[in-house]
Each structure stands twice: as C-alpha cells, then as structure tokens.
C-alpha cells in the first residue's frame with residue numbers, strides 16, 4: 001500500500017517558546033512526515049526525526065531581499081516546499097504564473113513540491129470550482145519536466161481553518177479531476193493528490209478511507225505536537 005505523506009503546515013502559529021516545546025515533545029520517527037515551521041525556527045527542528053519543509057520559496061536567478069531560494073533550502077537539508085498556499089494567493093496576490101516559476105525552480109533543485117490548489121467559497125457557490133482548479137493545476141504545472149517530486153494539495157479555501165469539511169465523495173471528485181488535468185492536459189501519469197482543510201484528530205479516520213488520496217496537508221492540528229502525533233498514527237495505521 002502506498003505510504004501516505006503527512007505535511008504539517010505550522011503557518012505563523014508559534015513563538016520561540018512554542019517551537020522549543022514542540023521539538024522537545026515531538027519524539028516520533030516518521031519517514032512520511034514533513035514539518036513546515038516558520039523558517040526562522042527551522043534550526044530548532046533539525047534534530048527531529050522527520051523531513052522538513054518551507055512554507056514558500058523564491059525562484060533562483062532573481063535577487064529579492066527577504067526571500068529564500070531553492071538552492072539555499074537544499075543547502076540546509078530541506079526536502080520539501082509548500083507552494084501556492086491560498087493565503088499567499090489571497091494576501092500577496094500570488095498568481096498561477098508566479099507559482100509556476102516557483103514550482104519549476106524547486107523541481108529543478110530536487111525539492112519535493114506541495115502545490116496547493118482549491119476553490120473559494122464564492123467560486124464554489126457560483127459553480128466555478130472545477131474551472132478554477134483546472135486553471136490552477138494547468139498553469140502551475142505546465143512546462144515542468146516531470147512531477148515525480150510533486151504532490152498537489154486539494155485545499156478548498158472555505159475548508160481551511162473553518163471546521164467545514166467536504167464529504168469524502170466531494171474530495172474524491174476533485175482528486176479525480178486534478179489527476180485528469182495532469183494526465184489529459186499535461187501528460188503526467190499518476191499525479192499524487194493530497195487533501196488539506198480542517199483535518200483533525202476526530203475526522204481523520206473517516207477522511208483516511210478515501211482511496212484516491214496520497215496523504216494530507218494539516219494546518220492548525222499540526223501545531224500541537226501530541227495531537228499531531230495522534231493524527232499521524234491514525235493515518236499510518238491504515239498502512240499496517
């Protein structure tokens with residue numbers, strides 16, 4: 001059975017004391033887990049027995065104060081990067097074209113990419129969800145040599161941090177749509193799609209029944225180490 005990837009997007013939740021508490025408490029060794037703390041705390045996380053990721057990246061060949069490039073990430077042993085999170089699309093106007101440049105650069109440097117896509121509440125209500133997702137996936141991934149190191153995170157914006165969840169069938173439909181866009185429009189077979197949005201210790205067992213997904217991107221529930229380890233164990237139990 002395919003090992004599911006489990007990504008913790010810790011956003012801007014922690015202060016220094018919280019980060020130190022986290023690394024003292026989070027003891028497990030998990031090959032399939034990626035922790036993405038704020039980059040200023042990454043050094044604290046270097047001794048954890050999981051992989052580490054950034055919450056964003058900049059593209060090489062361009063100088064931009066305050067950013068982090070793929071080459072820098074690789075030099076620190078970082079394995080993954082989240083690209084195109086809806087909060088960046090919304091607050092920083094990050095476009096699909098910019099996201100495409102970031103994905104290309106990260107893939108060229110052998111970083112694993114967690115590409116976020118998903119419709120807003122308004123787009124869902126206007127029946128535009130599929131069209132929006134298709135455009136996000138197609139534009140972000142065109143011209144990439146191969147997507148072996150890419151997982152696409154379906155994260156409906158209306159489900160992020162809201163405790164609202166799509167049904168398993170709704171998630172399955174969107175996962176199949178994303179796989180179809182990858183295959184039919186971009187020629188990528190076997191795209192990996194993960195789910196993100198209000199995953200928690202109560203609902204993860206049910207969500208884990210969806211056969212078509214390859215893992216989870218978890219925000220709020222990843223910032224509490226004991227809770228996150230419980231979630232990891234529930235997800236991984238399916239594989240044993």
Ligand code: PEP
Pocket residue numbers: 009155159160161162196197198199217218219220221
């Ligand atoms: C996210 O922000 O990527 C996310 C999935 O958040 P949450 O789990 O808190 O909804």
